[in-house]
Each structure stands twice: as structure tokens, then as C-alpha cells.
Amino acid sequence: MGQASAKALHQAGFRVFGTSRRAVASTVEGITMVTCDVPDDASVNAAVCKVHDATGRIDVLVNNAGLGLLAGAEESSADQAQALFDVNLFGVIRTTNAVLPIMRQQKAGRIVDISSVLGLIPAPFSVLSTKHAFEGYSESLDHEVRTFGIRICLLGPAYTRTSFEQNGVLPDRSLNAYVSARMRSSALMHEVMKTADSPEFVAERVVEAAIITSPRRRYTCGRTAQQVSILRRFVPERMFDKSLRKQMGFAGVTVAKRISTERSPLPWGV
Numbered sequence: 001m002g003q004a005s006a007k008a009l010h011q012a013g014f015r016v017f018g019t020s021r022r023a024v025a026s027t028v029e030g031i032t033m034v035t036c037d038v039p040d041d042a043s044v045n046a047a048v049c050k051v052h053d054a055t056g057r058i059d060v061l062v063n064n065a066g067l068g069l070l071a072g073a074e075e076s077s078a079d080q081a082q083a084l085f086d087v088n089l090f091g092v093i094r095t096t097n098a099v100l101p102i103m104r105q106q107k108a109g110r111i112v113d114i115s116s117v118l119g120l121i122p123a124p125f126s127v128l129s130t131k132h133a134f135e136g137y138s139e140s141l142d143h144e145v146r147t148f149g150i151r152i153c154l155l156g157p158a159y160t161r162t163s164f165e166q167n168g169v170l171p172d173r174s175l176n177a178y179v180s181a182r183m184r185s186s187a188l189m190h191e192v193m194k195t196a197d198s199p200e201f202v203a204e205r206v207v208e209a210a211i212i213t214s215p216r217r218r219y220t221c222g223r224t225a226q227q228v229s230i231l232r233r234f235v236p237e238r239m240f241d242k243s244l245r246k247q248m249g250f251a252g253v254t255v256a257k258r259i260s261t262e263r264s265p266l267p268w269g270v
Contacts, residue, residue, distance in 0.1 A: 063091075155206065
């Protein structure tokens with residue numbers, strides 16, 4: 001998605017700088033590569049300074065770096081969870097904080113945050129998804145910086161044909177209790193990726209969000225993302241929950257029935 005977005009922005013007339021954790025030569029005409037490791041404050045600040053020194057301004061920041069984790073909640077240690085958030089959430093915070101002073105001085109700027117439909121729905125084995133926190137941060141920040149001529153736009157793609165699946169992180173303490181269901185989730189993801197949307201869908205939205213005078217706060221990317229967004233908004237919660245569990249191959253939930261009508265021993269009367 002990052003490369004497709006960089007190409008599209010270049011074609012739209014922007015001078016584009018791409019980033020990577022390690023120094024690499026640019027393979028795309030018109031794209032200048034800069035080293036930037038988003039969990040590292042010094043690396044982020046150095047990259048932003050380099051771009052600003054070369055151009056004198058920064059008009060658009062696209063936050064698209066991210067890691068995926070397919071694991072049950074119990075299967076990830078606190079260290080693994082923190083490492084994931086350090087890239088997917090705090091990496092965004094670092095890059096955003098680095099460009100905001102420049103954009104405030106310019107009295108203009110656009111920050112495009114690439115999120116996911118995982119920010120809209122509960123996703124089993126993505127319980128540590130950073131997208132809910134990411135979206136809350138982006139929406140709140142948009143209100144804070146509008147008076148400075150800066151807008152934050154959230155893009156929500158669904159399944160997209162990238163290397164994200166192959167580069168996903170596995171749990172660091174796998175538990176037998178979850179292996180079967182987790183493997184079903186992995187197989188489902190592998191299957192839907194065969195017909196996933198092209199990253200160009202995302203790139204088109206990135207350009208739209210970057211150049212439009214009055215941007216929306218949210219943009220869906222692709223047909224599947226639009227369908228999920230509509231269903232989440234209008235379908236009753238119980239029906240949505242049932243459909244999600246069926247799609248994921250989960251069995252129904254057995255609810256224990258109380259066998260006594262006596263007062264519950266718990267102080268809150270459950």
C-alpha cells in the first residue's frame with residue numbers, strides 16, 4: 001500500500017519521500033527513500049528533519065507502517081503486545097508529533113492514517129489489534145488541529161493484496177487450546193486474499209484525502225470495506241455477532257443456566 005500510494009501521490013504532482021527501516025535505494029522513479037524506524041524517536045525526528053531541510057515544508061504525511069499479529073489473547077506476552085503497539089500506534093504518534101510543528105507553522109497540512117476494518121469490528125485472534133486505539137487517536141487529534149489548518153483522515157481498507165499476511169507475527173507462547181481455531185482463521189484469511197482488493201484502491205483514496213479541500217474524516221477503501229462498514233452500522237448487534245462467528249467457523253456459545261433461585265452469593269447479584 002505504501003508503494004502504491006507513493007506512486008499515486010507522485011503522479012498527482014507531489015514530491016514524495018518513502019521510508020524504510022534500513023537504508024535502501026529507490027526503485028520507483030520520482031520517489032526519494034529515507035531511513036526511518038518508527039519505534040525509534042531519534043530515527044523518526046532525523047527523517048522528518050531531512051525531508052524538511054530538502055523541501056522547506058511538509059504538506060502530507062501518510063502513516064501506513066504496520067505489523068500484523070494473528071494470536072489468541074492468551075498467546076501473546078505483554079512484551080509482544082507492547083512491541084506491536086510500539087510500531088502500529090506509537091510509531092504513528094512519533095511521526096505525527098514530528099510533523100505537527102511544521103504543519104502548524106505552515107498553517108496547513110494533511111495527515112492520512114491508514115487503518116483497517118479491524119478498527120470497526122471485533123476480530124477473533126486479532127484481539128491485540130491496534131486499530132481501535134489508532135482510530136480513537138486520529139479522530140480526537142483531528143478536532144485538536146483543525147484550527148491550525150490541519151486535517152486528519154482515516155482510511156479503512158479490508159483485505160488488500162500486499163505482503164502483510166506473509167510478514168505477520170506469530171504468538172510468542174502458542175497454546176494448544178487455541179491452535180485449531182487460530183489455524184482456521186489463518187486459512188480463511190489466506191482464502192479471501194485470493195480475491196482481495198488491489199492496493200491501488202487505497203492509493204486512490206490517499207490522493208483524494210490529500211488534495212480535496214474539505215476532506216471527510218473517514219474513507220472506506222474497496223467494496224468489501226464499504227460493505228462491512230454498512231453492516232456494522234445498521235445490522236443489529238446480535239445478528240452481526242452471529243454472522244461473524246459463522247464466517248469464522250466458531251461454534252455457538254453454551255450459556256450455563258442457574259440451578260438455584262436463591263440470592264447470588266456475589267455482592268453485585270449476578
